[in-house]
Amino acid sequence: MNVLSHLGCDKVFDYFEKICDIPHGSFHEKALSDYIVSFAKERGLYCRQDNKMNVLIKKGGTAGYESSPVLIMQGHIDMVCDKNEDTEHDFLTEPLEIYIDGDDIKARGTTLGADNGIAAAYMLALLDAEDIAHPPLECIFTVEEEIGMGGATDFDAFDLEGKRFLNMDTEEEGHLMVSCCGGRRMRVYLPIEKEKKQAGTTLSVHIRGLKGGHSGSDIHLQRASANVLLGRFLFELRERVDFALVSANGGNMDNAICREAEAVVVVAPEQVQTVAAVIEEAEAMFREEYKDRESDILMTAEQMPEAAEVLTTETRDYVIALLRLLPYGVQTMDTNMDGLVETSSNIGILKTNEDHIFIDNAVRGSMESRKDAICKKIEVLGSLCGAKVVGVHDYPGWQYNPNSEMLRIFKEVWVEKFGEEPKVVAIHAGLECGLFAKKIPGLDLISLGPNMYDVHTPDERLSISSTIRIWEYLKLVLARLK
Known part of the structure; x- marks a missing residue:
């Protein structure tokens, strides 16, 4: 060239x-x-x-x-x-x-x-x-x-x-x-159960426009993770609408802060306007929370072809629980060096597969015991949701x-x-x-x-x-x- x-x-x-x-x-x-x-x-x-x-x-x-x-x-x-x-x-x-x-x-x-x-x-x-x-x-x-x-x-x-x-x-x-x-990847495998979809409207809800960044060297900037925001949105939507979840996906790399995420949901036709209202409110809330860090947060919804199957209510709730409770961001600061992060975790990848949902977390820490404590927290949360958790790529x-x-x-x-x-x-x-x-x-x-x-x-x-x-x-x- x-x-x-x-x-x-x-x-x-x-x-x-x-x-x-x-x-x-x-x-x-x-x-x-x-x-x-x-x-x-x-x-x-x-x-x-x-x-x-x-x-x-x-x-x-x-x-x-x-x-x-x-x-x-x-x-x-x-x-x-x-x-x-x-x-x-x-x-x-x-x-x-x-x-x-x-x-x-x-x-x-x-x-x-x-x-x-x-x-x-x-x-x-x-x-x-x-x-x-x-x-x-x-x-x-x-x-x-x-x-x-x-x-x-x-x-x-x-x-x-x-x-x-x-x-x-x-x-x-x-x-x-x-x-x-040092660091370790904590991989969560949530088995999924499906059922036939009831009549309704299928919507794809997108979160995009986030800055992202390196999940280690940029984590202290407190930028938003699209996977975390997606979990919060789904939690709020469940409070207002009886919806079924088809899939949830976001991010491609566990060491990058997730910039875009998507959930496909099914709702009754008469609840579509309520979904739109929840999206509008969530976008406004996220923009206000991150106004000094994220200027281009955008949430949209578009109608999709009908889905043949949806996740069961129990599986849906486990997905929401994991996205709401998995640790994200700075966990502790180093007490010996000003401004240095000691431990952190990043929910880098969320992917819906045929028989399981995969969530990849990058845990980092300069103190081994505190890094291990975060990994144990992910293991406990995973077990409570019926998920298998595997730690890989442990490096010093x-x-x-x-x-x-x-x-x-x-x-x-x-x-x-x-x-x-x-x-x-x-x-x-x-x-x-x-x-x-x-x-x-x-x-x-x-x-x-x-x-x-x-x-x-x-x-x-x-x-x-x-x-x-x-x-x-x-x-x-x-x-x-x-």
């Missing part, structure tokens, strides 16, 4: 555009993984691709750096695939339609995948360069980060030599990340090391280049750093990245100027790691 080639930056943007050309949603990274392997082979670099499609590439140090300590660099190559409701795009087969808007790179109607495609672009540009000083490199391209860190979990570190580790999955320039929380946090040599060097170079202190921060989100710290004893880790905004949503954008500044800074750091 050559949309970004004029931006320069030592081929960083060229490789980012190439990455955008290759579909690489979670579980579908093989094509991009194979491209990276071909890239390494063409340059005669050591390369290892595992069964998961993780890739490791090694490159020796440049002149004068041959015996320097090895630096491990790492980022993930899967992306969150989300699109606006009116956007036609096949994430399995079609390239992203990227474009430049001022200082930002965006994708038309879809997520961009700068999280974390820009990390892969940085590494490929560095591996391709012949005129950038650097120590011996071990570059790791992991898969399945966005859906439970399966790639990093299964990555075998047997041939890694480095003890210095740079992760590039941070989304704010000037932040040096030194700690992250990454503890802060105040004596980190990497932190000292990165801070020192930042001050020299920009004339100010960087912010040393922890994040309420999962990074693969915790898994690699567990695999490699004594690992000295740090994470950084350029400015990205609204990741995991179709509004995602990557700052061009920030990407360039981080690249120039990274080259200075590499020269210092002798």
